[in-house]
Amino acid sequence: MEKYYFTFGSWEKFPYQNTYLVVVASSYGDAVRGFREKHPDVNPDCMNCSDCYSEKQWERVGKHYANQSPAEVIWTETCFGKKPEGYDDLFIFVPEMKQIVRIAEGTGDNLLPEDQDQGYVDYIYYEQYELSQDMPEVDGGQVMLEKMLREQYRCMADCIQDVLSMAYGSYMVDCMILA
Numbered sequence: 001m002e003k004y005y006f007t008f009g010s011w012e013k014f015p016y017q018n019t020y021l022v023v024v025a026s027s028y029g030d031a032v033r034g035f036r037e038k039h040p041d042v043n044p045d046c047m048n049c050s051d052c053y054s055e056k057q058w059e060r061v062g063k064h065y066a067n068q069s070p071a072e073v074i075w076t077e078t079c080f081g082k083k084p085e086g087y088d089d090l091f092i093f094v095p096e097m098k099q100i101v102r103i104a105e106g107t108g109d110n111l112l113p114e115d116q117d118q119g120y121v122d123y124i125y126y127e128q129y130e131l132s133q134d135m136p137e138v139d140g141g142q143v144m145l146e147k148m149l150r151e152q153y154r155c156m157a158d159c160i161q162d163v164l165s166m167a168y169g170s171y172m173v174d175c176m177i178l179a
Contacts, residue, residue, distance in 0.1 A: 001175060002027065002028075002054070003022055003023070003055045004023045004028065004031035004054060004055070005020050005057075006021050006047075006052050007020045007050045008071075013048070014048060014050070021071050021072040022070045022072075023074045023076065024074070024079045025079050026078045026079055026080075026081070031076065034074050034075075035047065035074065038072075038074050080160055081177040084155065084156070085155055087105050087156045090157055090160075091103075091177075094168070095175075097168070097173075098131045099129060099138070100178070101126055101127065101128050101163065101167065101175075102126065102129070103125075104125045105156065106123035110123065110125070120144040121145065121146065122147070123142040124159050126140055126142075127140040143166045160175065160177075
């Protein structure tokens, strides 16, 4: 998973003015494809932005945007690796935390009456395991859903960002799909 930063000047035909967006992708080519799918070229063979920077380049150049949040975050289909189809349990590796996370569809038995009163109808269950000799479970939780999982996501891998956000406080945590 790599992050690419697309900037915009003041031209009125840009999708945004005087800001930036982030594309999370598996490579530069994947980022450009993802950007162009969402924001097609206005002029042939010329991306509809001012510039594009890798994460390393952004450390130097992005200081101008230090007090701004991105206007948008685009996730490409392959940013975490090849997505398995369906809703079987999914395992991801989070290198920064040295953890394996199992993501599973909720069975319904952890949905409390007060959850239902708040409008929740389903949930995603996840467990975090430390990458060590015995692989102990170190944390876990649920992502509560106001729609049924299979209505909200096309496959289990589509919920990775929501699980990362719940487990680590940010959806921008680097990870890769294992199975």
